[in-house]
Structures are given as structure tokens and as C-alpha cells.
Amino acid sequence: MSVQESDQVTSDTEMSEAILKIKDVTRTYFMGDQEVNALRGVSLNINKGEYVAIMGPSGSGKSTLMNTIGCLDVPTSGSYHLEGVGVNEMSEDQLAEIRNEKIGFVFQTFNLVPRVSVFQNVELPLIYKGVPKRKRREIVEKAIASVGLEDRSDHKSNELSGGQRQRVAIARALVCEPSIILADEPTGNLDSKTGAEIMVLLNRLHEKGHTIILVTHEDEIAEHAHRIVRLRDGLIESDTRS
């Protein structure tokens, strides 16, 4: 039943501008002789500029799906096209290039590089992209300003609060102007007030035209999105737009 539902969505969006197309994707982890089917056949199209929340119980495969979309992980079977390009056959370094240029990650645990400054953290994707130093400064400063951390630029990440760290992570996710911003429980480690501030930032990015996919357990957070995809046991249970 659920499969049919998602098929419907696929055909619905066929006409419009799909930024990513996932078809029959499975992901199986092998732990010794035990198999864990984290994704068991997921098909999903997402259009440019969409704001999607992925929900579902713990262990339902949300992070696995996000990692697949973010090209951190490759499907065991099924196909995945990002902006028309098939990801399945890519080498590890090609995937790194896609992550660098097309994906912006925001993690639950912030994942900033320790010991280096806010500026250097935000600068890092540009370094890996190969942007020359003289061009980087301006871009980085703009990104830091857009999350309101101009005055913290030279601070080390361990001198910041959780909310500030997540802002840095968002600035870092933005800095290469990615096609998609992926946020896996971005407010999970924050109190509700700080979480709301982060959501304001994400909403603003969406208004500017960014495609945003976020994972959350909280309904209030999911309400910000315009489409909610629910997973259960590695399958899409429902896919609704508001």
C-alpha cells in the first residue's frame, strides 16, 4: 500500500523540476552474518525549492536515507539521480566532489572541526573546492554574517554555545551554495528556544530558494516544512504536502 502511495508521488512530480530522484533504493548493513535492512525499497522525488521534513520512529531509516541523499553512503540497490546525474557508479572522490559542491550538511551534533576558529570552519568547504584564498575571505564573511555571528568569527568552536555552533554549521553548509541543504535533527541537541532560532534561519534559507530536507521527531519542527515524508521500517509510510 505504502509503495503505491509513493509511486503516486513520483508520477505527480515527474513533470516539475525534480532535483533528486530516488528509485527503489535499499540499504542493507551487514554485521557479521546478520543483515540489517535499513532501507527496503524507497522511491522519492524532491523538487527544487522544496522544504521537506522526514519523520518516523527511531531506527526507521531516516538517517540512512539522508546519508544516501547526501552522497555519504551509496545504496545497496536501486538508483539515485542528483540533478540528473546518476550517483551509483561514482567513485569515492567524485562523491566527495558532489558533497562539496551540491550538498550542505547540518548535523544534530554540529560536527565542527575542533581547535580551529569559526572562520576556518566555514572556510573549509571552499578550500576543498579549490577556491583561491583571496576570494574566500569575502564569501566566508558573508556566510558568517548571514547566521549573525560576525562578532564570533575568530572564536574557537569550543568557545561557542550549542545554538551558535549550529549556526556555524549552517554557515558552513551554505558557503558553497549547494543545491540541497540536509539537516539531520538540527534541533535535537538544542533547547526549544534555540531550536526555534535555528528554524528561523532554515526558513529564511528556504525563502531564498534553497531546497531543504530535514529530519525531525518533533511535530512543531516538521510544521515548518511544506511536505512531510514518514518512514517506517525502511519504507515510506506516507508522503503528504500541506
Place this chain on the structure above:
Amino acid sequence: MKLSLDIAESFKIALSAIVANKSRGALTALGIIIGIVAVITTMTAANGLKNTFRQTFSSVGADVIYVSKRPWVQMGPGFRFRNRKDISLAASDALQQRLLGRGVVNPSISSNKNVKYQSKVLEGIRISGTTEKQIIVSDMVPSTGRFLMPFDVEYKKSVAVIGSEIADGLYGNSDPIGKHIKIGRNKFLVIGVMEKQGTSFFGGPNFDRQIYIPITTYGKTLGHNGGRANVNIAIKAPSQESMADFEFEVIGEMRKIRGLKPAEDDDFSINKLDTLLDAYNNMMGAVVLVGLIITSISLFVGGVGVMNIMFVSVTERTKEIGIRKAIGAKRRSILLQFLFESSIICLFGGIIGLSIAALLTEIINEMLMPASLSPSIIITALVISVFVGVVSGFVPAYRGAKLDPIEALRYE
């Protein structure tokens, strides 16, 4: 990303990681420091020995060939050489004739005698019967007075040129020139004192305890067996470049003089500085090699230490590697980052080790022998350090580079 940019950025990232953990970097470098100090000091000491050796035998002259009954460096049983016919003064004259004035031929003959002035006696002094050409084939000259002249040799004068130690020993502060010296049972007039040559711990001939007299006089007064004395012939080649050809020619002429048939072996030996240097290199080469092997082990241990720390460093930063990969670092970037880290630490260790080795070399130079850090040794040390860094950093760096991004990100 362009490789050049990748290298520059990885270098900076590595440098900031080292700066962030200075004490660990210093501790890692310690192994390399010790290794470099050991290897480099061994190398400079070996060079010092070689310099000393060269200095000791500088009087031999690189462009001089010596024809003698025995080789200087004797391999195999000695009786082969003992049974050879003595080389006569006549052979030396004949050789001079046959070389037609190309090359300077100087015959000499020597033995040890006691010498005496008034009541003072010096025992076991080396007496050389030679000619005025002695100062052409060896680069020693008198500091006061004069050396032998052709007429001293021609008229069998009883004159002597003495070494500085003999001058001091027999005459003290007074000027020996014009005084007499008793060599064996014969009285000689001192006409010159040779420049002080000094000695080295290699031993070698002590020229300061030597007396030169005309070879003709030597035959008359000291030659126990008359004309059958065994002469050494020194021949200075026209130029150092023509040494090889000249040596060949000398051998040919000597064979004719000695009346050898084509199938017979030479019954004389050709000696030259190269013979000594070869012998030295054979002997010291092995010693230095053993020294370098032993000291290289310490460098190797240092390298293993670096590898160990780099493994720790990579493991500790697994999460960081995951983050870097998630935002677009390729394997090459991670690999370079850690390779640079180990190389910089090792280069740093190498520079410090080199500084300590320079200090030790200076001490050796002051106290033992002429030793110095040559540019080639400095470059070698730096290259070795970086090499150790790259080699010992590679496996840990490679392990970090090929980490799976998701697993790295999950690492706590």
C-alpha cells in the same frame, strides 16, 4: 581541486594541527632528533678521519709514483716481496735516462740510526739518503738554512738537513745550522732544518724525526752493503692528469731495466697516494658502514615512534576526518594532511638534530680531528628526515584517507 592548491592547504592544515598539539609533536620529534644526531655525527667523524688521513700522507703527493721493492699496502704472504731483487741506484739512473727528462726522478734510501750532538743522543732516527729533487717530489721545504744542492750529491758532501724535532732535541734553543751532528760513526754538517710537519694519531711517518743526507754520501758512509742498497724511486709525473699513462710507461721501462720476460710478473711494486687511499677506504669503509648501520637503527626506531604517534593521531581525529570528508575532502587531501604532519615533525626533528650534531662536530673538531658539517651532509640529513616522515607517516595517513565517511562521523 588543483594539486598545487591541495598541497598548500594540506600543508597549512597539518601545520596548525602540530601547533595545536606542540608537546606531542616535540616528543615525536625526539626520536628523529636522536637518530639524526647519531647518523650525522658518525658521518662527520668519518669525514674527519679521512681528512686526517689525507693530511698525514699529504707529503706523498698525488702526482708522484713510487717504485719500490715492496708494496706499501701488503696483501698476502710477505716472502714474495722479500725474495725480490733489490732496486739499485743504477736502476734509478737508467729510469731517469729512459724517461728522457719527462718527470722528476728521485732515488732515496733509508735506515734508522742513532744521532748525537755533544752529549745528547737521539735513538732510532730515520736517515734518508736522497738528492736535491727530494723537495720537488714531496712538498716539504726547510724553514731555516737550505736543502741539499746538486753539488752536495755530486761531491758526496757530509751535510745533513734535519727535522724540527731533532733540532729541538739536540740543539735546544741554539741554532743548529753550522753545527755538527754525528750519525752513526760519521760526522755531518747541519745545513738546514725542515719545516715542522706535526703528527697525527694515524702514526704514519714522523717527518720531524728524519734527517736528509746526499744519497751518494749515504752509500759511502752508512751503506752496510755497498752498492747493493735497496733504493726507493720517486717519480713526479708531468701532470696529475697523465698519471695513468705515465704509470704504465714507468712500469714498462722498469721491466726493461729489470730484464723481465713478457710472461714474468713485475718484480717491483708501484706505490702511490691512491694505493694508500684505496687501502684506507677499504678499511674505513667497512668501519663507517657498520657505524652507519648501527646509527640508522636509532633513526629507524625514531621512525617507528613517529608511525606510532601518527596512528594515534589519525585514530583520535577519526571524527574530524569524517567531518572533512562530509564537506568534500577527497582521500588525497586527507592523505596529504597527515603526510605533511609527520614530515613536518620529522623535518623539525632533523633540523634540531642537525644543530646538535653541528655542536658535537665542533667539539670533535676542537678536540680530536678536523671535522666539519659539509653542505652535502646537511642536505642529506634534511632529506633523510623528510623521507623518514613520509615513510612512517604513510600507512597511518593512508588508513585515515580511506576511512568510510559515515563510520568516521559516528566515531566517538
